[in-house]
Amino acid sequence: GRGGEELARAVRAWRLGGATGLSVLEEEWTVEGEARARARAALEAAWEEDERPFLRARGNRWTVVGADRQLRLDRDxxxxxxxxxxxxxxxxxxxxxxxxxxxxxxxxxxGQEGREGPEKA
Structure with missing residues (x-):
């Protein structure tokens, strides 16, 4: 079973994104091929070169070096x-x-912390 803190994180992930949110919390996977190219392009386009954070990639997780912040990519x-x-x-x-x-x-x-559901286009 899950301990109290682990259960709280799982509940939070579920509330933020249902089964996908829980999957993102619990599963690390290797981003390959076309998905990797799209992820890299999105990261490069998201910031001006001089504003881009230094990110360390591992699987589908990009951690900001020197900060307690992380981006996780889902399969969509x-x-x-x-x-x-x-x-x-x-x-x-x-x-x-x-x-x-x-x-x-x-x-x-x-001001969007804790908001539920996908970002609207």
Whole structure:
């Protein structure tokens, strides 16, 4: 079973995105081929070169180096904001089409923290 904190993170992920939100929390997968190319293009287009955060990629997770912020990519190409809280990566908002938008939510800069559902186009 899940411990109390782990259960709280799972409930939060579910509330933010249902089964997909829970999958993003629990499953790490390798982004390959066309999905990898799309992810890389989205990351490059999201910020001006001099404003782009330094991100360390591992599987479908991009962690901001030197910060407790992370982006996670789901299998539909949406970005999920995460923040390290009490030593654990925790979902802090619903999915966004744009990685910069998701990262702003993770940084708490948008007033959108904790909002549910996908970003509207």
């Amino acid at each position: 190409g949406l970005w999920w904001p995460y923040r390290r809280e009490e030593g654990h990566w925790t979902p802090v908002g619903g999915p966004a089409r744009d990685p910069a938008t998701a990262l702003a939510v993770a940084e708490g800069d948008t």
